[in-house]
Amino acid sequence: MSEVNPPSPAENSEERLVGADRVIAVLTELADHPLGVTLDELASTLHSSKPTVHRALATLRRAGLADMTGRGVYVLGDEYLRLAFRNLDGRPETARIQPLLEELAATCGETAHYAVLSGTDIVYRAKMDPPQGAVRLTSVIGGRNPAYRTAVGKALLSGRLTSVQEVSDWFGPFPLEQRTANTLTTPEQLLRELEMTRRRGFAVDDEENEVGVNCLALPVHLDGSEIPSGAVSISAVRFRCSLDQLVDAVPAIRETIARRLGGGAVR
CATH class of the missing domain: 1.10.10.10 (Winged helix-like DNA-binding domain superfamily/Winged helix DNA-binding domain)
Structure with missing residues (x-):
């Protein structure tokens, strides 16, 4: 044997x-x-x-x-x-971001998020619902969404992707999933949106990820780097707050971010 x-x-x-x-x-x-x-x-x-x-x-x-x-x-x-919550609470960014989100949620009356880029997705690191309001969003800390159809994703990619080829390489293959009638699904559409985001300094989600929900996001720099560490967003149910209303609030949102995080955090 x-x-x-x-x-x-x-x-x-x-x-x-x-x-x-x-x-x-x-x-x-x-x-x-x-x-x-x-x-x-x-x-x-x-x-x-x-x-x-x-x-x-x-x-x-x-x-x-x-x-x-x-x-x-x-x-x-x-x-x-x-372990998870101890780690989250102990992160320096949480201590800096949470008070900001609390103020934005209270003053805007809508949900505030902080999210970071993770490949082709964004990941929510912090969230604050408004003190008042019957409608709450389903997003959760640690949850993911595709970057191409979110304001935070476009805010974080606007400085990284500057050509159709770069957009195609990042997200391909195309066309991307069309979640709503407003979802951008081609590299050309996304590039135009990223160029607009760079010029105006903020990104929008016009019901592109979820019907009836608009979002506006600004990139933030927590570590002094030229590359944003994440993005702060305000998400609103359309019948309660239109996208135009969110855009009108950009100067106030930018001032709040600068006051809470320092002038170099928002550019």
Whole structure:
């Protein structure tokens, strides 16, 4: 009988890496189910066997990053949330941005966001809803949206993309998904919008990402760099605040940003 060779260190390393990837995949999927998800549903979504997913869940539960309710449903653990919020609250940008968003939401009566660029998407780092108002937006901290159909995305890309080829290389292939009747889907359309954004110093979303919701955004420089660190936006439900009203508020918004963050933060 021939002897079976034991796995080499490289093979063991590869196996551990795959296992770690599975744990991360399960953790990421749990984040999409705030009300919880069953083992069967996780296995189906991740195209993995139930024993494999169960082992990943066991690892996460030991670390406090996942919990199981009494009805066999898995959710993110309190330790995960504690770590995430501690990290978010401890970031220097959060301490600087949050008071600004609170003031903008209060004075404009609309939702204020701070978002950063992540490839072809934008990621919301902070959000403040207005103190009053029956309609609240569905955006969440950590949530993503495609940059091409958001004001913050266009504000952050206006200084980076200056030709049709650069736009095509960044977003391709085209045409892009047309989320609403106003969504810009070709590189030529996007380039024209980015050129306008550069000239006027702010970007707009004219119901391009969500019907009935307008948005205006200004790039901000938190670290003195020529490249914006992120963008501050005001998003409004159209029937309550038109896009023209948002544009009219740009001087006041710019003054508030400069007063809160310093004159070099907005240009």
